[in-house]
Amino acid sequence: MTTSTNTNANEQSLLRFITAGSVDDGKSTLIGRLLFDSKGIFADQLDAMSRSKHKRTVGDTVDLSLLTDGLEAEREQGITIDVAYRYFATPKRKFIIADTPGHEQYTRNMVTGASTADAVIILVDVSKVKLREDGGVDLLIQTKRHSTIAHLLQIEHVIVAVNKMDLVNYDQDIYNRIVKAYGEFAASLGLKDITPIPLSALTGDNVVEKSEKLGWYQGPTLIELLESLSVYDESHDAPFRFPVQLVARHNGHEANDFRGYMGRIEAGKVSVGDQLVVQPSGQSATVKDILTLEGSHQSAVVGQSVTLLLNEYLDISRGDLLSSAGKPATQLKQLKADVCWMSDEPLDVRRKYWIKHGTKQTSAKVKTIESLLDINTQQRHSAEGLKLNDIATIELSVQQPLAADAYSDIRATGAFILIDEVTHQTVAAGMIRL
Template identity: 50%
Template sequence: MDLLRFITAGSVDDGKSTLIGRLLYDSKSVFQDQLDAIERAGQVNGEINLALLTDGLKAEREQGITIDIAYKYFSTPKRKFIIADAPGHVQYTRNMVTGASNSDLAIILIDARKGVIEQTYRHSYIVSLLRIPYVVVCINKMDLVDFSETRFEEIKNQYTEFAKDLGLESIEFIPISALRGDNVVDPSTDMGWWKGNTLLGYLEEVEILSDEKKHQPRFPVQYVIRPQTNEHHDYRGYAGQIRSGSFKKGDQITVLPSGLKSKIKSIDTFAGSIDEAHAPMSVTILLEDDIDISRGDMIVPANEEPSVSQELEADICWMDAKSLLPGNKYLLRQTTGSVKSAVKEISFRIETQTHEKKSADQLSLNEIGRIKIKTAKPIAYDPYAHNRGTGSFVLVDEGTNNTVGAGMLI
């Protein structure tokens, strides 16, 4: 079975945790002792409080909100799933960016009573910024608006209008009641007008293209293997995980950032040598020529090379209480490499509700903006819009070793 990673996002009390709890409960993915525990914790409007299946932190249970990203795993006969339940508050924007960075699909919840609000704009913008290709807009709490088709269409039209400028590839709308279970796993008996799919039905059927199909081949080197034993005296292999695409024995390749060229001699795995490997396999590549290659270098096809530069431009979500200022120095970590860097300029700050670009001399916690960076040595990368694996990076404060920013290269 293939794997679908998705994130749920929405404003506070839109029902994200309840929705995930309903998915787990109705798909029979909850253990009996978990059910017994949440039943003892009490009910909400006569229904089991399924939000407790994801709101695991004590502070979340006390406040009734999700603070950190909560990950849950479940499967059906058709597909395996990893769910990231994102916080709804503005001050936890960085947590949503973290959870969305590896997601193939985003579920955005809208309260049928409130419609599209500020957090809907914010979360939708982040989804578009992170290039999540598929979006499901679940209009929740339909039971509180008498399962009105008219209200559903109003919100659908409102969201569609503002989403035109976001560049989202695919948007699906589904009316649901997470608390009651309408159109989550089972079709609703109170919305006879709805002829579309249930949420789980859509999640099982949506086709997610793998990196192997979408992107050019990229192999960041993680480790150089030199056994130097009598049996493998001259063995020199370059180990790592293929980020995208596929490599074959005999392929002409280029090593970046040096630009040296060679040919793949063999591809080794724990089970033995193979003729072809593809993302996301972890392999060891041997070349026909002895080339100086180290951790952080990238092996790519000779005719499909990415950009190589020390001058970078990127969108960044700032994650530290200490503001980002021009001139600040950080360790930039991208794929398997690390390089010292300095922020040259803050081009603008982005108002995520209105998409306006405003001049800024600093970026504060949870703000998103565009910056220019200079690195101590060249790095190989693809624009994030073309390859999320090689176009993303984090900035690390060398003094505290804290991750202070998550970026997407332009």
């Protein structure tokens, strides 16, 4: 297991990360500890937590989990239900944290939080894992489920935080056994960049400050590790992808005919004079101008919201994709994808669903369920249907062609969601495999 660092990284770069794991592994407490020890909590927040009727600590000790468990139901039950986002910064870096639920029924919320993350902290509670007589360790099913989702979503860095070390007297042997077991499971998944760290979120050991009680651990603290992780967005080097969100026109009283195509650059870069292709129509286009609120620009890059003006008069509307002429997206009427089923209602292969891909929405039907993934064994087997939290590989047919990329190449144009036509609820999140 190795730690990825980026010595040339911008010191004020932004890292998005999530916490994941099973119920009551200490995710909310860990985030509270990070914010508390890094001075990321305001005095009024601290006072409100100290006086909370839902506080689960004794005396004047602050219940740090209340900082992210904002819903009344979360505080009453002592669990996380929704995804809570928090911002904090150190002198070296800015952070956005997503605290995700541990309960199996809220796995869909974890998928939502993980979809934009650069790193994931998988918490393992030392008091819950089963230590076998043969020296092995049985990890909890949610630890395996969340690790599998992190792998499917291609989260770059995985930190295995072995939490509550204070409950086992900071025993190095137990830590080593857990790390070994997780390493074996991660190898079966294909996870590569994994960094383990022993800590106690409740007492603050190894979170921001080094702990003398963990003197046998020679690595960085959690905050030092988070500050050192490299964040490189491969979409900067990818071919240009621009899903059209809106066609902008003058109000009809202008003498000049203005037609601009508004949206967010999801991959690559664009410059005035670049040759593009409109998908799915296949029409050729040339960039005439690039507009933002600040005015006209010669070029723009991934992440920027812009209005593109073209030399040609073309039939382009919301849902179309402007791509690099040399490397357009693949147009698909049939597609293969990995999906996480997020609905309480099981998949009905006889029904049609809406598929939302970028700014395009069309009708879709699940043709076949190729295989269902067993989280415990990582083996795949056949299935007739999908239920809540199932992860499977499926084949879809779509009514109108999608201009898409493999998720492994470009996340934005390789991801989609399925929507129930009747309830309009999101029922699945998918990743296209070409």
